[in-house]
Amino acid sequence: MxxxxxxxxxxxxxxxxxxxxxxxxxxxxxxxxxxxxxxxxxxxxxxxxxxxxxxxxxxxxxxxxxxxxxxxxxxxxxxxxxxxxxxxxxxxxxxxxxxxxxxxxxxxxxxxxxxxxxxxxxxxxxxxxxxxxxxxxxxxxxxxxxxxxxxxxxxxxxxxxxxxxxxxxxxxxxxxxxxxxxxxxxxxxxxxxxxxxxxxxxRRAVRPEQVVLVEPDPSWPEQYARLAARIRHALAPADLRIDHIGSTAVPGLAAKNVIDIQLSVPSLAEADGLLAERLADAGFPRLPGEWWDNPRPAGSGRWEKRLHGSADPGRPVYLHLRVTGSPGWRYALLMRDHLRADPDQRAAYLQLKRELAASAPDSATYGTLKDPWFDEEHLRAEEWAGRTGWRP
Known part of the structure; x- marks a missing residue:
């Protein structure tokens, strides 16, 4: 119900x-x-x-x-x-x-x-x-x-x-x-x-298929906080780390109106068990199929994860379940923090997003076309992390 x-x-x-x-x-x-x-x-x-x-x-x-x-x-x-x-x-x-x-x-x-x-x-x-x-x-x-x-x-x-x-x-x-x-x-x-x-x-999630960028919404952090509180309540007494990631977590970025959230899990086996059931009951069902992140820099293999969405048609969500300390987990936090800290790269990414959104027919193509930029940005982000002592 x-x-x-x-x-x-x-x-x-x-x-x-x-x-x-x-x-x-x-x-x-x-x-x-x-x-x-x-x-x-x-x-x-x-x-x-x-x-x-x-x-x-x-x-x-x-x-x-x-x-x-x-x-x-x-x-x-x-x-x-x-x-x-x-x-x-x-x-x-x-x-x-x-x-x-x-x-x-x-x-x-x-x-x-x-x-x-x-x-x-x-x-x-x-x-x-x-x-x-x-x-x-x-x-x-x-x-x-x-x-x-x-x-x-x-x-x-x-x-x-x-x-x-x-x-x-x-x-x-x-x-x-x-x-x-x-x-x-x-x-x-x-x-x-x-x-x-x-x-x-x-147990069906809402998935926007077309890429429609909207201007930055100052309420995105508040929306994330409400979603995170529901997730935390659903998973209690487990106390897992939850982070706001993606473009809606970076002030000043236009974005698809989808809140990206990272849930840190001990293992993907645990993500497939009771955690998945509790998340679905709370309105965050698992999206069917296999999901992974492309490794950075590009190479063989892939960074496996689980992906859940939102059953609420009024608030699309992508909930990424990644193993704590894994490369994909670290990368999501690094890119968010680097874009928050570097206004020049944030502006460059915004320009790229606008150009691709105008030409990419769907979300999958849009994501693939961003890969070359992220391969280069990953190197800049790692240099920034080393220089500033950043930790996830």
């Missing part, structure tokens, strides 16, 4: 997005609803809350008075953290039960504090609903009868928009009307979530 984390600040309209996704066919797991369930009368969760905050947080019927509890914890960070220590493990455990019980589908986990508690890497995709603060304040007053001071306190207690954007694979703006929001959600469902789920189930 495809797991999607949905979040947004209080008053952002996240519930409207969740409801629309449910209409389209998603299975919704509502963290707020689960949070109520784990502190219902008679539960261990409620008993622990009363022990921590006294019975002043109970109503006349002995149920949790959420308004009374909110008044305590939103004004006191220590109290809020204590509440989170009680509720979050229970919410996570119950959520895992509900997700496991869902059929093969798109499962959307509606989590208000997804960013705050660091859950982003646990999902295949994170969707953030973003709305201007002024609009949120207006909605909280109109729809919930919340006074401005209380609304501002609630907003301040959550992650700000900048922090949420760093965690977001998709940002849905909700500053317009409901029709605009629904149109955006429908497009996300049709163009990304449904094909992502199908690719994930089929």
């Amino acid at each position: 495809l797991t999607v984390g949905l979040t947004g600040g209080i008053g952002s309209g996240k519930s409207a997005v969740s409801a629309r996704l449910a209409e389209l066919g998603a299975v919704i797991v509502d963290a707020d609803q689960v949070a109520r369930e784990v502190v219902a009368p008679g539960t261990e969760g409620l008993a622990e809350i009363v022990a921590a905050f006294s019975d002043r947080v109970l109503d006349a019927d002995g149920a949790l008075d959420r308004a009374a509890l909110g008044a305590v914890v939103f004004a006191d960070e220590a109290a809020r953290r204590r509440l989170e220590e009680i509720t979050h493990p229970r919410v996570r455990a119950r959520t895992a039960e509900l997700v496991a019980a869902a059929p093969h589908a798109v499962v959307v986990n509606d989590v208000p504090l997804l960013v705050e508690v660091g859950l982003a890497p646990t999902y295949h995709l994170v969707v953030v609903v973003q709305t201007a603060t002024a609009t949120r304040l207006e909605r909280l007053a109109r729809d919930r009868g919340m006074d401005r001071a209380e609304a501002e306190r609630r907003i301040a207690a959550q992650a700000d928009d900048a922090r949420r954007r760093v965690a977001a694979d998709v940002v849905l703006s909700n500053d317009g009307d409901l029709a605009e929001l629904y149109a955006a959600v429908d497009g996300l469902w049709r163009d990304r979530l449904v094909p992502f789920e199908e690719n994930l189930r089929a």
Whole structure:
């Protein structure tokens, strides 16, 4: 199944997005609803809350008075953290039960504090609903009868928009009307979530065949960081080195809009075993066939590797699994660092890329035509490494 984390600040309209996704066919797991369930009368969760905050947080019927509890914890960070220590493990455990019980589908986990508690890497995709603060304040007053001071306190207690954007694979703006929001959600469902789920189930990766260069995107490093965090989570407790490599890792370079990542593995035999299964489950299936790097300088033999891609049609990825310390592993890091350090060679490579992209019909031809340049650049990079004391 495809797991999607949905979040947004209080008053952002996240519930409207969740409801629309449910209409389209998603299975919704509502963290707020689960949070109520784990502190219902008679539960261990409620008993622990009363022990921590006294019975002043109970109503006349002995149920949790959420308004009374909110008044305590939103004004006191220590109290809020204590509440989170009680509720979050229970919410996570119950959520895992509900997700496991869902059929093969798109499962959307509606989590208000997804960013705050660091859950982003646990999902295949994170969707953030973003709305201007002024609009949120207006909605909280109109729809919930919340006074401005209380609304501002609630907003301040959550992650700000900048922090949420760093965690977001998709940002849905909700500053317009409901029709605009629904149109955006429908497009996300049709163009990304449904094909992502199908690719994930089929263990199929997205592979751009044509060479289309795009201008440097300052968000590429952030995109890499999100992908690396997912890979790291999928492979835990193994602690393998992960690096951003290739043109998207070099500031100022135009590139194919594909994030290249290197995963350092102890051996290719291990790469073929449990690591491959875990990566596929996380949305990074292995690409069929044999894969290798041409040796530098050119000669006989080849540098064998494993290559995985991304099941997400909205974010193509090449995940190169190379043995730690092998020639291909070292070369990927050396070339990245040399191009970062040498503006002249970076400019020369950019010119070459533009010329080849204009004439090369496909990715395979494009890669082959770059080989002579890389044979020469390898010698320059090795000289630079020796002169500067570079190490991988």
